[in-house]
Amino acid sequence: MAPRLSVLLTIGGGLEYVTGHRSESRALMVKSGQTDIVYNLDPASVELLKHADNVNVDSTLIPRTILIKLNAEQTALKDKRVRQALSLAIDRQGIANNILRVPGSEANQLFGPSFQQWHQAQLAPIERNLARAGRLLDDAGWRLAKDGLRYQHGQPLRLSMMTYANRPELIVIATAIQDQWRELGVDLQVSMENASAIPMAHVRGNLQTALIARNLGLLPDPLALLSTEFSDPQGGDWGPMNWHNTQVFNWVEQLEGSQDDAQSARLIRQITDEINADLPLIPVAYYVQQSAVSTRLNGFHFDPYERSFNLSSLTLANEQ
Amino acid sequence: MKHILWRRAWQALLMAWSVATLTFILLRSLPGNDMAYRIAAGRYGDDAVSAAAAQAVSQELQLQQSAWLQYGHWLADLLTLNLGNSLVTGAPVVDELSHQLGYTLVLAAAAILVAVLLAIPLGLWSGFKAGGTVDNGILVGSVLVRAQPVFTLGLLLIFMFALGLGWLPVAGFREPQYVVLPALTLGLSLAAIANRVVRNSTVQVLNSAYYEFAQLKGLSPTRAFWRHGLRNVLVPTLAFMGIQLIGLVEGVIMIESLFAWPGIGHGLSHAVFARDIPMLQGTALVMGLLFVLVNTLVDISCYWLDPRSREP
Numbered sequence: 001m002a003p004r005l006s007v008l009l010t011i012g013g014g015l016e017y018v019t020g021h022r023s024e025s026r027a028l029m030v031k032s033g034q035t036d037i038v039y040n041l042d043p044a045s046v047e048l049l050k051h052a053d054n055v056n057v058d059s060t061l062i063p064r065t066i067l068i069k070l071n072a073e074q075t076a077l078k079d080k081r082v083r084q085a086l087s088l089a090i091d092r093q094g095i096a097n098n099i100l101r102v103p104g105s106e107a108n109q110l111f112g113p114s115f116q117q118w119h120q121a122q123l124a125p126i127e128r129n130l131a132r133a134g135r136l137l138d139d140a141g142w143r144l145a146k147d148g149l150r151y152q153h154g155q156p157l158r159l160s161m162m163t164y165a166n167r168p169e170l171i172v173i174a175t176a177i178q179d180q181w182r183e184l185g186v187d188l189q190v191s192m193e194n195a196s197a198i199p200m201a202h203v204r205g206n207l208q209t210a211l212i213a214r215n216l217g218l219l220p221d222p223l224a225l226l227s228t229e230f231s232d233p234q235g236g237d238w239g240p241m242n243w244h245n246t247q248v249f250n251w252v253e254q255l256e257g258s259q260d261d262a263q264s265a266r267l268i269r270q271i272t273d274e275i276n277a278d279l280p281l282i283p284v285a286y287y288v289q290q291s292a293v294s295t296r297l298n299g300f301h302f303d304p305y306e307r308s309f310n311l312s313s314l315t316l317a318n319e320q
Numbered sequence: 321m322k323h324i325l326w327r328r329a330w331q332a333l334l335m336a337w338s339v340a341t342l343t344f345i346l347l348r349s350l351p352g353n354d355m356a357y358r359i360a361a362g363r364y365g366d367d368a369v370s371a372a373a374a375q376a377v378s379q380e381l382q383l384q385q386s387a388w389l390q391y392g393h394w395l396a397d398l399l400t401l402n403l404g405n406s407l408v409t410g411a412p413v414v415d416e417l418s419h420q421l422g423y424t425l426v427l428a429a430a431a432i433l434v435a436v437l438l439a440i441p442l443g444l445w446s447g448f449k450a451g452g453t454v455d456n457g458i459l460v461g462s463v464l465v466r467a468q469p470v471f472t473l474g475l476l477l478i479f480m481f482a483l484g485l486g487w488l489p490v491a492g493f494r495e496p497q498y499v500v501l502p503a504l505t506l507g508l509s510l511a512a513i514a515n516r517v518v519r520n521s522t523v524q525v526l527n528s529a530y531y532e533f534a535q536l537k538g539l540s541p542t543r544a545f546w547r548h549g550l551r552n553v554l555v556p557t558l559a560f561m562g563i564q565l566i567g568l569v570e571g572v573i574m575i576e577s578l579f580a581w582p583g584i585g586h587g588l589s590h591a592v593f594a595r596d597i598p599m600l601q602g603t604a605l606v607m608g609l610l611f612v613l614v615n616t617l618v619d620i621s622c623y624w625l626d627p628r629s630r631e632p
Contacts, residue, residue, distance in 0.1 A: 019580065020492075025478075025490060025579065029492075164366065194358055194361055196369045218367060238367075
């Protein structure tokens with residue numbers, strides 16, 4: 001079984017590994033000195049532990065992006081301007097600061113800083129711009145009515161969003177987005193499901209939007225991911241859905257066969273530019289691995305790619 | 321006595337069949353019920369659940385078989401006392417249950433002990449001082465404790481005893497001291513109502529004609545209560561504690577989760593999320609049988625305590 005993992009390490013006369021189901025319990029275990037290392041903490045617990053004298057909180061960016069998966073064949077979402085408007089209506093800074101409690105973790109592109117070649121560091125953060133978002137929707141034919149909702153041909157701009165409970169911050173972010181999109185005139189219905197409902201809805205074609213935390217680093221090179229998910233309209237269970245962009249599909253194919261570094265770099269740039277502009281997926285925030293470490297330990301380092309805690313390099317502070 | 325045992329044995333059989341069948345039907349009628357996807361998510365985690373993984377699971381476990389066929393297989397296995405294997409871990413359900421059940425029984429027994437040790441003295445004290453400050457004080461305390469969800473109560477106790485005083489560990493299960501806080505949480509919650517039952521029984525006994533007669537015939541207050549009061553107080557209390565076990569099961573799920581206690585409640589919640597039908601049926605079956613067993617013990621105790629029930 002793979003619940004949201006929850007592990008505590010107690011280092012003393014040997015090493016003990018305990019699975020604690022609830023984030024609150026794990027936070028209190030390390031705060032009380034019962035354990036030395038705890039990982040996967042919810043934002044509220046991180047805040048609590050930051051004020052504890054006997055605990056250091058280690059925040060490491062990992063190659064996982066919180067993003068909105070879209071069905072690009074849905075009536076409204078097939079229009080790029082609608083996707084852009086929805087992206088502009090999200091207050092990413094607010095989400096990063098107040099929900100994730102990690103300022104600076106807001107995402108402005110699909111691939112985060114962990115993917116050096118695929119991340120465009122010079123890209124400016126996406127600031128919330130409701131006025132521009134509103135103009136984009138106006139241009140797309142979705143007009144604001146007196147009831148505060150936008151309509152096209154008498155149909156309201158109403159969307160559904162799935163998310164899942166294993167990552168506690170997702171439902172909070174989803175409801176924040178619900179509120180932020182409502183200000184734009186979009187009625188969003190949020191439902192919390194088991195994570196498996198998302199690939200199932202993708203296959204059955206009844207998904208509209210889903211808020212997910214996607215691990216983009218499962219394979220060392222994102223090209224493998226692009227080859228399977230960004231190379232045809234079928235997309236991927238956790239990737240794009242019904243997204244038609246033959247330009248990107250061709251570039252991905254060219255990149256697969258490219259032997260020339262300069263050409264590969266150029267293609268990567270073109271692909272990421274187009275993905276960031278066309279928004280088959282709307283990035284929201286980059287994921288930060290929050291670990292709490294007792295101050296009696298020295299040498300803690302979390303490897304975001306191998307997901308290793310480097311236990312062999314740890315020492316007890318009073319043994320030095 | 322024989323009558324009680326026969327009746328309970330018959331109930332246990334009926335309960336086993338009905339719990340298993342109901343679990344099967346309820347699980348199949350849950351919304352978003354595509355078992356293969358759920359089981360794949362349970363087995364491989366969120367990142368690896370995909371249409372391909374779900375298809376592989378469906379083929380491996382033959383989930384495309386009709387529900388009736390699957391139900392028939394399970395029932396036939398049950399008759400040979402074979403509970404099958406977990407759809408998620410692949411381990412025999414019996415092995416998983418025996419591990420989890422041991423922990424839950426320790427926790428439940430400790431919680432009942434705490435509840436009895438708190439409820440009986442407090443209830444008797446309230447009963448003897450009925451209407452007074454002590455009685456009202458205990459009533460207010462009981463209402464406050466019972467009004468808290470067990471989860472909140474558990475957190476409060478963790479803050480007090482683990483973080484504030486540093487006497488007990490927050491969560492875990494390795495050493496005996498780990499059971500103290502979860503048992504205290506559950507026990508307090510149970511005692512909050514049980515002490516009121518003891519109190520009301522005590523008041524009833526103290527105001528009864530037979531108790532007044534016992535005192536009039538010259539017995540000392542202690543002797544009168546010991547000989548004629550205590551048994552009459554205990555009969556409804558015991559019956560009530562038996563019923564409260566349903567509440568205990570509900571509390572066990574939350575408490576095991578909060579205190580990282582690897583018991584059957586924890587296993588049950590995961591089995592529901594992962595649509596692990598054999599695990600769920602097995603867990604519900606064991607819980608149901610436990611409930612019948614405890615009620616049988618309560619019946620036997622009442623039979624022993626109350627001579628009227630032995631009359632033909």
